[in-house]
Amino acid sequence: MLNDVHSRLNPTPAGTVLRPPSLLAAIRCVQDCARRGRPLAAIGARHAMGGQQFLSSGCMLDTSGLDRVVGFDPQRGLITVEAGIRWPALLQWLARYPGNRAGWTIRQKQTGADDFSLGGALASNIHGRGLAFVPFVDDVESIELLDGQGRLSTASRHENPELFALVAGGYGLFGLVLRLTLRLVRRRTLRREVRLTRAARLAGDFEAAIAAGCTYGDFQFSVDPGGDDFLDLGILSCYRPVAGTAADSPQRQLHREDVARLLHLAHTDPALAFDEYATFYLATDGQRYDSDAQQIGLDLGGYHDAIDASAGHRGSEMITELYVPRAALAGFLAAAADSLRRHRAQPIYGTVRLIERDTASMLAWAREPWACVVLNLHVRHDPAGIAAARAAFRALIDDAVERGGSYYLTYHRWATRTQVEAAHPRFAEFLRAKRAFDPDGRWSSDWYRHHRAMFEEG
Template identity: 75%
Template sequence: MPSLAARTEPHVAVDTGTELNDVHSRLNPTRVGAVIQPAGVAEAMEAVRASAKADEPLALMGARHAMGGQQFLSGGRVLDLGALDRVTGFDDDRGLVTVEAGIRWPALLAWLAAHPGNTHGWTIRQKQTGADDFSLGGALASNIHGRGLAFAPFVDDVESLALIDGNGKRVRANRRENPDLFALVAGGYGLFGAVVEITLRLVPRSTLQREVRMTRATRLMADFDVAIAAGCTYGDFQFTVDAASDDFLDLGILSCYRPVAGTPDAAPRRALDTRGFSRLLALAHVDPGRAFSEYAAFYLATDGQRYASDEQQAGVYLGDYHAGIDACLGHAGSEMITELYVPRARLADFLAAAADSLRRTRARVVYGTVRLVERDIDSVLAWAREPWACVVFNLHVRHDAAGLAAAAESFRALIDLALARGGSYYLTYHRWATREQVEAAHPRFAEFLRAKREVDPAGRWCSDWYRHHCRLFGEEPA
């Protein structure tokens, strides 16, 4: 487990001629020139200075969950910061913890739970749900959010950061010191420096009671408002994904979490284990109606269960689940995620239009959920430009030319539906949006590219994601 103790740092490891891919979609096989794995911050700084001396760009890699190519650089060098995984500071009075950027959520939560100096019971406020093995550096780079009902994205939880600039120098940034750099780095996809340290604001650990009910998209925002007024702090809505049903994207399970006195339920309690989750996921590919019915029955049976506020954000992730599904479907495939944002008053209208669009493009929806997010006031490339309703779709994608073309059509159609309602989409997951869609959804994107050239004129930080968007906007990479 990471600790505050110093460690002896071995020489940096370099793996040459490696093919990398993202963990979830497996749609980004990328042959890179080398993967550089520094064991500590000092070695990372030296690696950056060596790249600067050789005038070579670097991409930054953590847990490799992003699907848009942000962490890969075809033919180039990738700086893997996964070994930078220590807790380096803790302030029990102020509720602050400082971690190296490669640390994963489970390690941080374990450290906070075990540390004798954590007398106030501090823990994290939000993380991604659905999986745990994400690095905090990656969470900041894509400015993630969880299922908080009244939270802004992750940058709102970040007190300060330290990064390595293009010359190999350590730089500190927060809302007072280098605020412009701070605003670019949060949600900046690793293009403004290698974040090596993050100071995170914590919250007291609390007990939450799960409140579960079935509802429909037409009533969902009113139901969310009632839950928030009742004191619920987390929640989401998981809709049926059976396109053959009239309930498609309409009927769903609303699960909210309300703070209560007392302690969480002791184990054992009703929960989906890895085997059960894997079975339901496979069933969603071949019989989505039955998969939703079983999933809904399970969730309804958990109504009233009590969880720790950090525990209820944890998720089971099956790293190699698709091999058996491929055999069943008779083709190679995986899931690609997209996330769309719409004004909350237009949510039901958007979901109805999305159902029509997904049927028309014959997309296979494996999973979907609705969450809420508050406005991001910190980031330059802010995706939460106002309080949105967030709609996540996990679409099955065949790994052949026809399958990729069909997926691109489905995703672009969904983006158009969000834009038509004054909404947006998340840049993290795929590169199928058109330039017009990028500009409409992210009106500061051209400014973001200009800032990249100003802050990093040597082009030290690069990626396939960045190169793609430069081509899309007719610009040469920095």
Template identity: 75%
Template sequence: MPSTAVRSEPAAALPAATVLNDVHSRLNRTRVDAVLRPSSVPAAIDAVRASARAGESLAVMGARHAMGGQQFLSGGRVLDLGALDRVTGFDDGRGLVTVEAGIRWPALLAWLAAHPGNTRGWTIRQKQTGADDFSLGGALASNIHGRGLAFAPFVDDVESLTLIDADGTLVQASRRVNPELFALVAGGYGLFGAVIGITLRLVPRTTLVREVRMTRATQLMADFDAAIASGCTYGDFQFTVDAASEDFLDLGILSCYRPTDGDPGHAHRRALDARDFSRLLSLAHTEPGRAFAEYAAFYLATDGQRYASDEQQAGVYLGDYHAPIDACLGHAGSEMITELYMPRARLADFLGAAADSLRRTRAQAIYGTVRLIERDGDSLLAWAREPWACVVFNLHVRHDVAGLAAAAHSFRALIDLALARGGSYYLTYHRWAQREQVEAAYPRFGAFLRAKRAFDPAGRWCSDWYRHHCRLFGEAPA
């Protein structure tokens, strides 16, 4: 790791009063004073020290996929770590790779595939599956998960990290070194320092065979359990989003992946490309029943196809797909994600209640899936407090006052349904939860805010997300 004594070029800055937004929902248009883009670790250290001397706060930004304002600071400065994207260490014997936090998943996977020293075929265990262009620093900050059937969240794959603290000093943290800081940074949304290095635990690359069937919510957990018992390591359930159908949030496609011998192979493999996804997404807004029928037919036809364990986690992401949909619908809009958690025994009950709630609030679901998660024993602000079922909704949101108010109402209603079943929700995707919902879902949120003040009393690290929650809890920001 570069020494803190090394001087380098100053961090490049975008012009003052830059306007930023999140990539997916585009509901966080934020005017910031400056965006600092250091091209090296020493330059990032210099940027933090300069901000400390000036008494300025910083938000840390990666790929801009969080939707709650975690990476933005209205009227403030943003530290964009996207240029810190190098692999800095690799241990073939132990299956460890050390990367700068701005690296994106495709770059890491390409490096591992091409590196001659990777003699054992090491690769990642999990990543987000809806897209690929996420930074690993952002993955740690929001403590993401993938479609693993028996995995804890991403922190479980992290061996150690290096961050720049409020004074511009490099600090190491792991489960053995600075464990309290490690627990705060994982899922801490950039509020405890700028993570610039992550050492990741890898797994051997394997070949998987996809097993696809149609099933229903009432049978889903039994099907998941049977898949796990048969050796499947990944899987998810994608349900129909046609609110006019009796099958709404009930009938769906269960796709599981079981290790098998041999190479993955690519010959005659069926796959959806960007044009296919664009057409299906457009159709989901106007003819959701037809969109699901076509999607289900495609997936059923892929039963038996083989994939590499890292390859099956890749996803096609359409960044600008909504413009033609807006023209068709006659209003500006986008999809906002929410993710709910509940005890697995309550999953079917939750989906039935969610179907009623979405119909009642007239919310339009565009896409939805169910996954599993194991308990997170590392993070202070853990969302996976139990081995839960995870339900993800992409809901269409109109970009006007009435549309935003309706979305907030729909999302709060879904959170209440999860909480009533002993569950929780994911903090990453919006700021619409009320204080009592935050407290019920995250009993340690007050401790999180107190730890923030203790570790960063000068308030060097800040964000609109943090300011919002301080207001919600009646506390002044650090």
């Protein structure tokens, strides 16, 4: 059985798992599946929770062996990598390569963890905590794609732009990305600026931070449903470029055992968890960080085992992201708090970020300059717990859609067709493009099968 690494809610009969050690071997695998008429799904680091990387009883191609740096242009700040490479390996290569005298590094990655493949990052069109960044597609110069027949093509904004637009945020349904060329930025020293604020002031606080030159930031709010501060009071942390180096600043930091304790408290005493977290963050005001290092997460794989043991049931966290116009942010957070209380949901973590409009990808989730609200809800792994979580997530989507917003397709398959169409008005067009590009259905997944059946039934 295969499963995603976070929610553990996608147990999938493994079928055949191919693990090519090189690009040539991957091409041969795809060509062999084409000859045999076997559908394929691509597996990266298995972080997505919606089943995009799994194909029940089917053939899955694990890209973890495709992890090499292929080329580097230190004048233009471009690096070409195989799509299975993970963020830590790329950052380590850039830090150690003698020819990187200009200090080129990544602009954005997912936060909270690091072991994500870059191919998967493009397939989901991820984002980080930049205050004025477009999603990850904006950082990609070009891709090399292997279609269902094993044929190679190159795509970018200027060459095969329609294909480039489909692959970015296309969840692996248009072929296997073998290589991608990434646009880098120069490493900067950032100063963290921290304070407490409330939802009603947050949109203005973000605007002020951007006007003051901050480039990264987020707002981590209280997740205690029993308190008056629920989804209202939070820690606003922004990062401003400054002179000097991060080494000039003494560092207070949370270690693995600290984070594990805070996560346990979030399950058992969320008010205390927020108080301790806020106290720590406020004490780090003024600390300096390298612009790439401040995006690095802490791997806490397996932390939920101890929580399950103390709770007496099996569970995990599932993430959702909701997007709303920035002017509607405070109203959405108030409505979301009501929905979570009404459904007796147990949020474990929540943050607000900003995202700029994506005009490059076809199934763009960032259709507007959104405020992005991230919520981790605890899900009990029994029928009643899953049904309750499904209802809570649907209520949150309704709260976003009612305000002209949307949600991220990556994390679950619990949205109704009405919600999918309202939040992603080009979804039916996306499915038609998939059938036109891949009429034999060579690239597939449980996520795709679910949505295809949903729209065929309608």
